[in-house]
Amino acid sequence: MTLLSIRDLVVEFPTPAGVVRAVDHVSLELGFGERLGVVGESGSGKSVLARTAMGLTRKGPARISGEVVIDGRSILGLSERGRRALWGREVAMVFQDPLSALHPITPIGAQIAEAVRRDPSVKKEQAAKRAVELLEIVGIPQAARRAKSRAHELSGGMRQRVAIAMAVAGRPKLLFADEPTTALDVTVQARILDLFDELCREFGIGIVMVSHDLGVVGRHTDHVAVMYAGRIAERGPVKAVFARPSMRYTSALMAAIPSHRAERQTLPKPIPGSPPNLLAPPPGCRFAPRCAFATDRCGTEQPTLTELSGGHEYACWHPGQEAVR
């Protein structure tokens, strides 16, 4: 059984300057209790992908086609009201900046209790008690006292723990995490990522983690999908992709991860150039203008996803591990 299935998803935003296609024919799958990392630079469409998959992207400003099925239910076909019934209970999201994501005035305990009370059978007092339990689960010390605090009285790491507690309060099966550690100190990042692992292990929550950091995704997910300019560049089990990165953009991202091991101490190699303008993307491979291996074919023909080994696919005319010639 699949928990999340995205098929041929296209998300376009009409702007005065033209149509921006933020997500371009993306298909992905995730099983129950699995963790998927979606990696890409800013502007690669990974956040739009996550928000659309959850049904949060509003139909007014966006044009959406394709299909998103969460636990057997097609999200995109539902009305706002129908989606709302799933939000917080079947599927939830942890946002990037925990300070702006938490309500500035309402105490954190009440914010979590509100999410608990999405289940109408839960009484007010029970919800308050459950909120304290959730704060304990996500590792907040003195949870009962902390429940009365407001967001501005907490540290960044604690705020993100609160946001996570709020997201899992309705016992969702699927959790989207949009750059959940980007706004945090490096030392706090690792602990928050461990918390995600724990939630996945203990509660069987499937997690889609959006990140610009391939290193983070590599250590904390089972599958990875690399996005470039709205398209899937490469995807597959983390081990397979890390062992044989094939699309040249993935290879370049791998080369850009700083290594801490003494024997491999090489400087990370930045990727030259910048992502394409989505108003006028290159006709062939989107990465071709920045790729050291690009040929004429790359400039004209779009590469399609090719399977390398069990579930490991890449979209590249000249696959290989080296990022520079």
Next chain:
Amino acid sequence: MTARFVVLRLLRLVAVLLVVSALCFLSLNLLPGDPARAILGESGTPESVAALQQELGLDVPMGERYITWLGGILQGDFGRSYANRLPVADIILQRAPVTIELILLSQLIALAVAIPLATVAAVKRGTAVDRGISSLVFLAVSVPSFVLAFVLIWVFAIKLGLYPANGFIPISAGLGQNLGSLLLPSLALAAGPAALYQRVLRADLAETYGQEFMNVARAKGVSPLRMAVRHAFRPSLLGLTTSLGVVVGVLIGSSVIIENLFSLPGLGSILATSVSGRDYVVVQGVVLVAATAFVVINAVVDLVYGLIDPRLRKARVTRRAGAVPVA
């Protein structure tokens, strides 16, 4: 913080009142025209005018009169009206409830209209609904209250005959009757402020709706109504609170026209009568009371900020203590 806050506010109040009373006293006494002559009118002979001046204490120099007046106030004595010799304090105490009731009723009406309209406009921002409400509000803001008062009188009192055109029915005659007699003037005084409140609150709400925590609330499955009432409203109240404080403060001394049009025995109408009758003692007393009310109301508004958003309370303390906020 509260003790310090109250002391600072009281000091500010005293300073404001000193300046206000001095300016008011000066400007009135430098104006041409003399109370004794105004009271006696055409029939006054130079001798009778001089006699009355002496009786009213107008023959002593201005500075001396100011000091005497100020000294009296410190003992709760606002002086006596030149026109009818009644104590000014009694006049104010008798009339203030009418004005206060009028202002409270009118601003309750204004809020009752503005808050729902602002919320709907903010939720539907950028749509035809928002623009429709905006045009309506613009109309309300561009009609002066006295024009609206004439229209209301003409429609409800003269054409439909539903309503006495003027006259105040005191609370002792029944609350319903009392509120009824204040309804039209309250509507006339509510329209402009309602428009102001709607615009201010809509802007603050629209800003709040753009914040991430509102997206988070939506992703939590919170209903639109609950989002508006429980999530968006409280963080959007600062502008509205400020406007409300200023409007109420201003109205205390400036409901003159409406009170006159509807023959309400409030502070505004006595102010108008006293100015034209050169009854300076009454004018000074009313102005002083209005100024005090203004300062007190705005001090209350400052306290209310802290209740609405506890972060502001903390920020103020931190700033005054000169401490660096902890990141």
